[in-house]
Amino acid sequence: MIGEVSALMGRELRKLVRSPALLLMTMIQPVLWMGLYGKAFNLTGMFSIPEDLLSRLPPDSLRVVSSAFNAALTRFFGSPEVDYFSYVATGMAGVIVLFVSVFSGMSVAWDRRLGFINKLLAAPISRFSIVLSKVLASAVRAMVQSGLVVLTAIALGLRLDTAGPVAVLLGFTALALLSIALSSLIIAITLRLKNWEYHVALANLLNLPLMFTSSALYPRAIIPDWMRPITDINPLTHAIEVLRSSLLYGQSFDLMASLNHLAYLAAFSALCVVVGSYFAYGTLNAER
Amino acid sequence: MKAVECSSLKKVYGNVVAVDGISFDVEEGEVFGLLGPNGAGKTTVINVLTTLIRPTSGVARVCGYDVLTQQGSVRRVIGLVPQDLTVDDELTGMENLRLQAALYHMPKDLARKRIEEVLEQIDLNEAIHRKVSTYSGGMRKRLELAGALIHRPKVLFLDEPTLGLDVQTRTSIWTYVKRLAREEGVTVFMTTHYMDEADANCDRVAIIDRGQIKAIDSPRALKSRFGYDAIELEVVQNGIDLKELLSNVSGLKGIESYNSRVLIKAEGGEEVLPEVLGRLISSGVTVNRVEMRKPTLDEVFMSLTGRRIRDEHSSKEEVLKQRFNIRRLRA
Numbered sequence: 001m002i003g004e005v006s007a008l009m010g011r012e013l014r015k016l017v018r019s020p021a022l023l024l025m026t027m028i029q030p031v032l033w034m035g036l037y038g039k040a041f042n043l044t045g046m047f048s049i050p051e052d053l054l055s056r057l058p059p060d061s062l063r064v065v066s067s068a069f070n071a072a073l074t075r076f077f078g079s080p081e082v083d084y085f086s087y088v089a090t091g092m093a094g095v096i097v098l099f100v101s102v103f104s105g106m107s108v109a110w111d112r113r114l115g116f117i118n119k120l121l122a123a124p125i126s127r128f129s130i131v132l133s134k135v136l137a138s139a140v141r142a143m144v145q146s147g148l149v150v151l152t153a154i155a156l157g158l159r160l161d162t163a164g165p166v167a168v169l170l171g172f173t174a175l176a177l178l179s180i181a182l183s184s185l186i187i188a189i190t191l192r193l194k195n196w197e198y199h200v201a202l203a204n205l206l207n208l209p210l211m212f213t214s215s216a217l218y219p220r221a222i223i224p225d226w227m228r229p230i231t232d233i234n235p236l237t238h239a240i241e242v243l244r245s246s247l248l249y250g251q252s253f254d255l256m257a258s259l260n261h262l263a264y265l266a267a268f269s270a271l272c273v274v275v276g277s278y279f280a281y282g283t284l285n286a287e288r
Numbered sequence: 289m290k291a292v293e294c295s296s297l298k299k300v301y302g303n304v305v306a307v308d309g310i311s312f313d314v315e316e317g318e319v320f321g322l323l324g325p326n327g328a329g330k331t332t333v334i335n336v337l338t339t340l341i342r343p344t345s346g347v348a349r350v351c352g353y354d355v356l357t358q359q360g361s362v363r364r365v366i367g368l369v370p371q372d373l374t375v376d377d378e379l380t381g382m383e384n385l386r387l388q389a390a391l392y393h394m395p396k397d398l399a400r401k402r403i404e405e406v407l408e409q410i411d412l413n414e415a416i417h418r419k420v421s422t423y424s425g426g427m428r429k430r431l432e433l434a435g436a437l438i439h440r441p442k443v444l445f446l447d448e449p450t451l452g453l454d455v456q457t458r459t460s461i462w463t464y465v466k467r468l469a470r471e472e473g474v475t476v477f478m479t480t481h482y483m484d485e486a487d488a489n490c491d492r493v494a495i496i497d498r499g500q501i502k503a504i505d506s507p508r509a510l511k512s513r514f515g516y517d518a519i520e521l522e523v524v525q526n527g528i529d530l531k532e533l534l535s536n537v538s539g540l541k542g543i544e545s546y547n548s549r550v551l552i553k554a555e556g557g558e559e560v561l562p563e564v565l566g567r568l569i570s571s572g573v574t575v576n577r578v579e580m581r582k583p584t585l586d587e588v589f590m591s592l593t594g595r596r597i598r599d600e601h602s603s604k605e606e607v608l609k610q611r612f613n614i615r616r617l618r619a
């Protein structure tokens with residue numbers, strides 16, 4: 001089965017490398033969001049003290065005021081050093097994982113439309129390999145794109161303050177778990193759908209609500225109370241939190257909190273993989 | 289052992305009976321054709337035999353393996369070229385073949401050897417290292433054929449292998465299929481709605497219509513059993529009623545006349561023709577031209593079902609399908 005999966009993944013990855021245009025196009029949206037939100041709405045800027053005010057304040061009260069501002073920044077953005085652009089950019093590195101994973105169903109729908117799936121099904125391979133290779137390929141693609149988003153953000157001025165390679169690895173592990181979870185669900189659903197247009201509708205239905213209810217754009221602390229429970233169960237929030245603190249918070253990286261997020265993601269992803277492969281297997285085996 | 293056995297095979301989709309309880313066998317080494325119009329159920333039969341769908345009822349075996357209970361064994365002994373083009377556009381021909389070999393768990397060196405062997409047969413030459421998106425329709429079909437043969441299947445299923453290709457390419461595809469079948473010793477199970485192709489290439493054909501098999505035999509036997517010879521005359525009638533004059537010629541099965549043209553259906557045209565000519569000439573009809581055609585499978589189909597194989601509806605569907613194929617070839 002390892003041979004089957006690696007052969008099928010080889011196909012997917014070759015296609016990934018051979019269509020850089022597609023890779024770049026998928027990135028347009030997150031990069032736009034990043035520029036639009038991060039550069040235009042300078043949320044953290046609201047908490048900085050204007051220069052003219054600064055010069056007129058007595059030194060003592062200056063210390064008090066700036067520590068109050070710093071406390072507010074820390075409360076909202078996790079660290080007083082974080083600028084809003086970096087905050088949104090790391091959010092987008094998570095959002096692109098969402099986009100890529102949700103659209104992973106597209107390649108299944110396409111293979112099915114072209115009859116490629118039938119050729120696989122007529123071969124003596126495990127139905128599970130077919131699904132697994134799709135899920136893993138989607139996760140790899142999501143990682144690559146997410147990495148590219150981070151690099152783009154650095155080029156645009158992201159203030160990197162990593163908590164070390166292990167922390168960054170944890171951050172990307174969180175993204176991988178998220179991608180595996182979402183891809184297996186979507187792929188299981190897409191295999192059932194007779195028409196790829198439904199898949200596009202489904203993807204649009206999922207993408208924006210999941211993005212806006214996560215902590216990609218706004219700190220959890222300023223999210224309205226009624227929405228906060230949604231933010232907290234949204235797996236995207238958990239993935240973004242780990243990645244963000246690993247990339248931006250430097251020494252104040254909170255390992256325990258990150259491990260908690262990872263545990264949540266691992267559980268979610270295990271659930272999705274089990275449910276997803278159960279349905280996908282059933283569809284590929286017994287359907288029709 | 290039979291290559292394929294079906295008995296009372298039935299497949300129902302909702303309220304559409306796609307395959308309506310058919311039974312037939314295919315001998316080992318045969319080139320067997322399933323012949324029928326669009327929607328007859330050909331693809332459904334192939335899908336059942338290649339384990340892609342489950343029959344509603346009935347039994348089907350490939351090389352003795354049951355398609356329901358021994359799927360793995362069936363899959364190992366078959367090769368499939370589906371109706372749609374399924375090679376991957378973004379990979380090279382060679383990469384497609386390697387992927388195919390991997391799907392059949394062939395070790396690397398064996399795969400390399402087999403790929404060389406099949407490549408010798410299909411004349412793709414250096415194009416094999418190009419992306420498939422640069423191939424013509426005929427090249428793609430050849431690549432599909434090669435891929436389906438990599439693992440030395442015992443039975444090769446071809447679903448409308450020449451659909452949407454031009455006549456010349458169709459002929460060359462058949463040359464390849466027959467050559468491969470001979471050199472590799474596989475049984476070929478194909479579907480088509482091109483009657484002439486089935487006639488020229490199949491050892492035996494089954495005529496299927498609306499999910500039922502109407503007749504099954506060699507093309508030659510079918511034609512002599514169900515088809516009539518057609519005699520076409522160009523005459524100057526000189527006021528004589530031809531229908532009445534010829535009505536009692538033995539072996540004559542029908543007569544139609546349009547102005548100077550007369551169409552006659554006959555059993556044993558070789559005997560009917562001299563008799564017809566004798567009567568016409570002795571009654572003073574001027575005969576300017578005579579032509580006799582042996583029956584085709586088209587006529588066999590018509591006499592079995594009362595319809596031509598390509599009626600309005602199906603030809604429209606075919607045009608759409610062809611357009612889809614062409615669009616894909618260009619994309």
Ligand SMILES: Nc1ncnc2c1ncn2[C@@H]1O[C@H](COP(=O)(O)OP(=O)(O)OP(=O)(O)O)[C@@H](O)[C@H]1O
Pocket residue numbers: 301302304305306324325326327328329330331332333371481
């Ligand atoms: N998945 C399906 N769901 C519902 N009906 C189906 C399905 N597949 C096939 N049919 C119906 O079953 C009948 C037989 O279809 P099939 O594809 O086997 O025909 P065919 O002989 O291969 O035709 P063609 O020459 O167009 O390929 C058709 O009426 C078709 O509409």
Ligand SMILES: [Mg+2]
Pocket residue numbers: 330331332371447448
């Ligand atoms: Mg068909």
